[in-house]
Amino acid sequence: MKKEIRLIASLFSILLLVACGGGDDGPPANSAPTRVTQVTFPTADLLCIDNTINFQWNASSDADGDAITYRVIIATDRDLNNVVENRTTSNTSITITLQQGVAYYWNVTAFDSEGQESEASTTLAFFTSGPGITNYAPFTAAVDEPADESTVSAGTVNLKWVGGDTDVGDTLTYDLYFGLATDPPLETAGLTSDSANVTTTAGNTYFWRVDSIDDSGVKTIGQIWSFDTN
Structure with missing residues (x-):
């Protein structure tokens, strides 16, 4: 009987040691540096x-x-x-x-x-700058809203982008391409603002592109973006 009691006590001690030794979570995870904000x-x-x-x-x-x-x-x-x-x-x-x-x-x-x-x-x-260059092509338009590959509510969607040109005084116009094809057709030409409304239906993926044109007629072809509708 005493042997059985001693055996049970030994097993209990081992279990207690194992339970107490399981709290080591190892070294803390390494953190990434902060983003360069400017x-x-x-x-x-x-x-x-x-x-x-x-x-x-x-x-x-x-x-x-x-x-x-x-x-x-x-x-x-x-x-x-x-x-x-x-x-x-x-x-x-x-x-x-x-x-x-x-x-x-x-x-x-x-x-x-x-x-x-x-x-x-x-x-x-x-x-x-380059020798003999008097007019520079516009920069490629940057997507603003909706974000590329995002999901938005169907209906009227306001497309927004950001244009840019290094030539002081140049006024930009934009050709908007929009549709269900991965190479979307022309939706509106000669836009003077950096946004446009389009009509969408639920359950589709839409593709769009903005080309930038300066006062001299120099055009920069935009990149193709997409968004889904729900």
Whole structure:
């Protein structure tokens, strides 16, 4: 009987030790650096006279105290698919030489020594001056509302976008393409505002594009966006 009591007591002690030892959750998860909230140069739609440019931005911070590195992406399209420069630096500036007479788009992403990455900064457009150029093409229009690949209520949908041109005094007009086809047909030409209402029905995916035209008739073809309706 005493042996049985001792055995039960030993088993209870083991179970108690196992239960008490299960509270170790390991080290805390590593946090990503904060997003770069401001890119300070070149600013939006800037015409850069010199094609050797010192890119500058505000510092990110890291709650874990990890070292921060910045990735600068420069491309010739607003979606940053056609990348021409992909640089990293531990500073909040970097000097890069680009081709003359080209519209560029850029942003900055912060990442720490553990590989955790922040959300990218806002993507800004700029233009490098070229010899003999007196008129520059408009920048590609940027989507405002509805966000690309979002879902909205069916009915009348207000499409909004943001245009830009580095030529001071140029007035832009817009051609809006809209429909159910992935290459949407022309909906309205010569819009003078940066928004338009369209009619939709539920359960569809709609595609739209905005081309920008300046006073000289120079046109920049926009990118195709989409949204779903419910």
